[in-house]
Amino acid sequence: MDNKSDAPKQPFYGRAFQRLINAAAYIVLRPDVEWEDVSAKTYLKNNPAIFVCNHTHHFDGTFAGAVFDRYRPYTLVMRKWYDRKYVGRLIRLCRGICIDLNAADAQWYQTCIKILENGGSVIIFPEGAIARDGEMLDFKSGAAMLSAVTGAAIVPAAIYGKYNILHGHRQRILIGSPIKPECPENMRRSRYAARLIKDTEYEVHRLYNVLQMKYGNIGTYWRETDTVPDYINQKMQEVNLV
Amino acid sequence: MNTEIREKIKGMLVENLRLNEADFDYETELFEELGLDSIDSLEIISGVDNLFGVNMNGADREYFQSVESIAKYVETHMEEQQ
Numbered sequence: 325m326d327n328k329s330d331a332p333k334q335p336f337y338g339r340a341f342q343r344l345i346n347a348a349a350y351i352v353l354r355p356d357v358e359w360e361d362v363s364a365k366t367y368l369k370n371n372p373a374i375f376v377c378n379h380t381h382h383f384d385g386t387f388a389g390a391v392f393d394r395y396r397p398y399t400l401v402m403r404k405w406y407d408r409k410y411v412g413r414l415i416r417l418c419r420g421i422c423i424d425l426n427a428a429d430a431q432w433y434q435t436c437i438k439i440l441e442n443g444g445s446v447i448i449f450p451e452g453a454i455a456r457d458g459e460m461l462d463f464k465s466g467a468a469m470l471s472a473v474t475g476a477a478i479v480p481a482a483i484y485g486k487y488n489i490l491h492g493h494r495q496r497i498l499i500g501s502p503i504k505p506e507c508p509e510n511m512r513r514s515r516y517a518a519r520l521i522k523d524t525e526y527e528v529h530r531l532y533n534v535l536q537m538k539y540g541n542i543g544t545y546w547r548e549t550d551t552v553p554d555y556i557n558q559k560m561q562e563v564n565l566v
Numbered sequence: 567m568n569t570e571i572r573e574k575i576k577g578m579l580v581e582n583l584r585l586n587e588a589d590f591d592y593e594t595e596l597f598e599e600l601g602l603d604s605i606d607s608l609e610i611i612s613g614v615d616n617l618f619g620v621n622m623n624g625a626d627r628e629y630f631q632s633v634e635s636i637a638k639y640v641e642t643h644m645e646e647q648q
Contacts, residue, residue: 427624430611437612465605473609512584514603 332398332435338417342389345418349390353383353487354494357391360531361501364479368395372440372476373502374467378460378528379449380544383487383495388447389418391497397445400432402453425452433466440474450521459545460532463525468505468517477502478524482531484544493542498531571618572637578613579633592633610636620644 334342349355359365375397377388385399398419406412406422423432436446448470451461471478479502485495503524507516532544572592579596580587583606596602607630611622614636620643622629622636629639 428607428611428627428630429623430608430615431623433608434612434615465603466608469605469608510584512606513609514583514606517605518603 332416332419332421334417334419338419341414342393342418345386346390346393349383349386352489353387353390354490355387355391356494356496358496358498358535360498360534364499364502367477367502368445368479371502372443372474373445373479374436374440374471374476375445375447375479375481376450376463376467376524376528377447377481377483377497378532379451379454380483381454381487384449384454384483385420385447387483387487387495388481388497392445392447395445397447398436398439399447400436400449421446433470436470437474440470440476445476446470450524455545460525460529463521463528465514465517465521468520468524469513471503471505471520472507472513472517475505477504478520479503480524480527480531482528482535484532484535484539484542486543493539496535496539498535500527500531503527568637568641571640572633574617575614575633575636575640578617579610582609582613590633592637594633595631596633597631614640618644619647 373395375388375392375395377384385401389397389399396419398421400423401415401420403422403424403426406415406420421432421435423429439446448467450463450465450467452464453461455461467478470476480500482498482500483495484497485493487495503520505516505520507513576587576590576592579585579590583602585600590596590600594600596606610630611625614620614622618640620640622639625639629635
């Protein structure tokens, strides 16, 4: 693999800046982090991982970056943000990796493979955009493809809350058990990835619903339900029939 | 026609995408006939980069249609690099 897809190096002042941002995130957003499976912490100490979260707000990247900071993750960021003069510079300082959803772009993919093969971690919001329609969007399968190719586990997590700054409900995140890829020998990786991302989507929905049942409907999404939505159940059945 | 390049590309598709070698030739439409997904193009771009050092990022979709079209893209860009 050539240099252009090597994992971007974070300068020491970038790390210092990121620590400041993380500290600010903890003070301002007051993350409440819950692990459904505490043994996952041990697993993540020694293994690469792909953290997969739902996406409800521009703060999600900063929030997830602060929560998962001990694993030094890189975060996928859309090109429109990455190319901005000042914001883009800060994103690059904080281990952002650019992804262009409007072109045949595999540079992010090559970079992430390199990171995961070196034992690193990445944060991906597989909806590809903030959910503005009142419910979680469909997950795109890039994260699952990375998992299938590198063997890195997917760690699903549900972000819950409206980012009340310094008051009101804390921003919560519930982290699920790592999903280890087991692509059968005779199966196309992309087909397996399609199945794996549906499993992950289902899991993020489930984690989200656990938080919702525990803390009530606080309006993260407009159309919240108490159960996994029917369309997700239907998709799960479709995928399992492939 | 450079058969070596085409054979390398075909071998890469067999290995990286787990396609059955007997199911396709140089002209087979990869997406329409073999049912490849857009996510497969990530592996194609990575594979071509690893094999030939040719960057297909941003290439038009038409270049991903078959082994032949990928090979033409590779040949053109290898010549440019030289």
